[in-house]
Amino acid sequence: MAYGHITEEEVLNLLKSSNKAMHFEQIAKHLGLDKEGRKKLKKLLKSLKREGRLFVEKGRYKLTEEDTVVGTVIPYPAGFGFLHIGEGRKDIYIPPFEMTKVFGGDLVKAKVVEFRGKKEVRILKIIKRGKRELVCKIVKGKICYGIPIYDAPHQKILLSQESCKDLKKDTLVVVEIKEYPRERVPAKGVIKEVLGHPQERLLIIDLLIRKYDLPLGYPEEVIKEAQKIRISIKRELKKRKDLRDQVCFTIDPERAKDFDDAVAIEMTPEGHYRLWVHIADVSHFVKEGSHTDKEAFRRGFTFYLPDRALHMLPEKLSADLCSLKPYEDRLAFTCEMVFDKKGNLVSYDIYESVIKSKARLTYEEALKLIVGDPVLEDKYPYLVEPLRLMEDLYRILSRKRWEKGSIDFDLPESEVVVNEFGEPVAVIPYERHIAHKIIEQFMISANETVAMHLQNMGYPCLYRVHEKPDPDKVNNLIEILGGLGYKVKKVSLEPKFFQKIIEDFEGRPEENLVRFLTLRSMKRAYYSPHNVGHFGLASEHYAHFTSPIRRYTDIIVHRLLKKAIKGEDVPYEETVAYLEMAGQHLSKQERLADDVEREAIDLLKARLMKAHIGEVHTGIITGVVPFGFFVELQEYLVEGLVSINTLTEDEYVYDEPAHRLVGVRTGKVYRLGDMVKVRVVKVEEDRGKIELELVEEEG
Known part of the structure; x- marks a missing residue:
């Protein structure tokens, strides 16, 4: 692979011939690189490091030996x-x-x-070393030691008897390592924090937070900085559009405390829809380079867990100054769009504004106002017409997006309900209805518009990109669908191809499974200054603009937009280099947030299922492996394993191409998508694993 006029061979040969580690500057100087060449060298070195062909030690690049x-x-x-x-x-x-x-x-x-x-x-x-502090389980005897429960369950960390004397066996603690292990000498550490005993209090989420080293508080300088921030509406009105008389409102989940977005709508004299999407002007309060800004960038996102949220921004900002609270003057960044009756964007404007939300609706209240609810109509008479106009515009925009090939995976989601002690008490399906879809569609339209604006203005942008799927993964998907009786004449890597697959399975028992399998065949979306479009949305340009309270990416886009609106000069190459770095970090933090949230739900679901051991439930086979098959229980949307060892009536072999287990004597088949009855037999709460056994149908 060559990077301009630099090749891998040149760099590797230089490091080999020098027989010593070299700084970046030394390598660049030896190769006689200009500014452009240095940029390409950085990418090349990063690639070689990722591939393990060289490593960095004390800031110097060193060749990895062949073996x-x-x-x-x-x-x-x-x-x-x-x-x-x-x-x-x-x-x-x-x-x-x-x-x-x-x-x-x-x-x-x-x-x-x-x-x-x-x-x-x-x-x-x-x-x-990866970590200095680890969550450990206390083991007591002649000596006291901690066994790390995540990062090194094979290790023992010696602790002083004095620090252990008041702790029961199996108490969970945070241990700071003072000495790492040497040849036949175990590690030594000190107890920094006692988390508690698993039998005395629920620790699932606390342990998860420590496992992923998530931030529990803010540095002191961030708190002090946030406390000093004030709003001066009078001063801001001199340079912003005053929209405080407009009928705009927020629609959010019932338990939401921070409100990123508000919407408003009207019909123009030409019969067009004028839509306003007002977004909290977080970048006005969070200044580049401030302590708050650095901490927000480090976190990247708000982490949403079943019993709490770990916010990107301090509460003074997230739930107060930035939040578009009802009946209060608030600073916003507005994307005003005009659509014709076919859903075409006729015109748009992006500007700073001052708004006053006229209502804080939940999704359920918005739905009731759309379909008709006399009590709510009496309470919010001024919202009925706007909401029904919004429904009309949503259907127009949604139809246009569908025609372009936008894929709506619409996977079933569930919410784990926890009590005041963090104990899971129920799993309930999270329903997405018309009110959710209206807001989602309007946010997509605003995100597309600002990305298009920055691109057309020639400014850099941190795009939300989603590449075409890998052909091998698509072929694997088609192979799996073939086992469900689905035939494809010609494979295509265009969005409409996947859209049709999902539509063809609508209403069938395997519908949700096929949605999941289709999603799994896709690449993951990420953040980058290099626009390759958004495949899943069938969009040519897309960025995240609408959630700056909980996503740092949106703050970056806001700052770039403000510079574009004011016509400020931006050092293009330097900005793109920053956006590359930021995109990589924030994509990584997004994956972390997703993983933590998913694991938290799985662990709480497993704990909940302990109360249902012995019960029989209906489920669908969602995965077949050599050692058994996975079944998702319909009632709880929780997955468990039926081990092949429990299928004692026959000997089963794994037919990998067809994704099924086949009985040698009986010919009995268990394949992906089959509906089965299973009994919950065992739950490993700490690993989130559920064991099931098949219940044969009578007769």
Whole structure:
């Protein structure tokens, strides 16, 4: 692979011939690179590092020896581990005797050897430790030690008897490592915090927060900075559009405390729809380079957990000054759009404004006003006509988007209801109805419009991009759908192809499974200054603009928009380089937020299912593997495993191409999409795992 006039070979040969590690500047100087060449060198070095062909030590790049690799340790409870050496490269086995030196997340240099015909590693050097503080379970005896429950369950960390004397066995604590393990010498640590005993209080979410090292509070300088911030509406009115008399309102979930967006609508004399999307003007309060800004960037997102939210911004900003609270003057960033009756964008304007929301509606209240509810109509008579106009515009825009090929996966979602102690008490389906879809559609329209504006103005933008799916994954999807009796004449990598698959399964028992499988065949959307469009939305230009209270990406887009509106000069290459860095960091933080939220729900669902052991439920087979099949229970939207060992009436073989298990003697088949009855037999609460057994139908 070549980067302009620089090649991988040139860089690798330089490092090889120098026989020593080199700084970036030394490499650039030896290769005689100009400004453009240096930018390309940065990308090339990053790629070589990701592939494990070189590593960085004390700021210097060093060639990885041919039989050595650099990677991150991934531990397993049984005592072995794997070394992750880069995307697209196979992880390498770490035997138990090598794992005694390391913890999960450690960056190490290791030698690759072959043992009994398989590759494994011998650790040569620990480059960087992954964590200094770990959640541990207390074990007491002649000595007291902690066993890390996530990052190194194979390790023992010695603790002082004095610190353990008042703690019961299995109490969970946060341990700070003071000495890492050496040859036959265990690690030593001190207890920093006592979390509690699992039998005495629910610790699921607390442990998850520590596992992923999520922020529980804000640095003192951030709190002080936030407390000093004030709104001067009078001063702002001199330079903003005054829309305080407009009938705009917010529509949010019932438990929402921060309100990012408000909407308003009217019909123009030409019979067009004029839509206003008002977004909280967070960038007015969060100044570039401030302590609050740096902390918000580090977090990247608000993390939503079943019993709490870990906010990106301090409460003074997120729930007060920035939030578009009803009946209060608030600073907004407005995207005003005019659509004709076919859904075409006729004109638009983007500007800073001052608004006053006339109502704070929940989605359910908005729905009742749309379909007709006398009590709510009496309470909000001035909202009935706007909401019904919004429904009309939504249907027009939705139809136009569908014609372009936009894919609506609309997967069923569930919400875990917890009581005041954080204990899960119910799983309820999260229904998306017309009110949700109206707001989603309007936000999509605003996001598209601002991305198009920045692109047309020649300004950089942090786009939300979604690439075309990988052909191999699509072929695998078609193969799976073939097992469900679905035939495809010609495979296409266009959005309409996937849209049709979902439509063809509507109303069938496998509908939600097919939606999930189709989504899984897609690439993940991410943030980048290089616009490749948004495949899933069938959009040529898309950015995130509408949620700056909970997403840092939107703050970046707001700042760029303000510069574009004012005609300010922006150093293009320097800004793009920053957006590349920010896009990578924020895409990573988004994945973390998704993973944490999903794991929290899975763990709470597992805890809830402990109360349902022995019960029989109907479910659909969502995955078939050599050791059994996974079933999603319809009532709880929770997944469990039916182990092949429990299918004792026959010997079953795994038919991988058809995604099914087939009985050798009976020919009985269990395939993806089959409806089955199962009994809940076991729950591993700490791992979120549920074991099921098949219940044979009588007769």
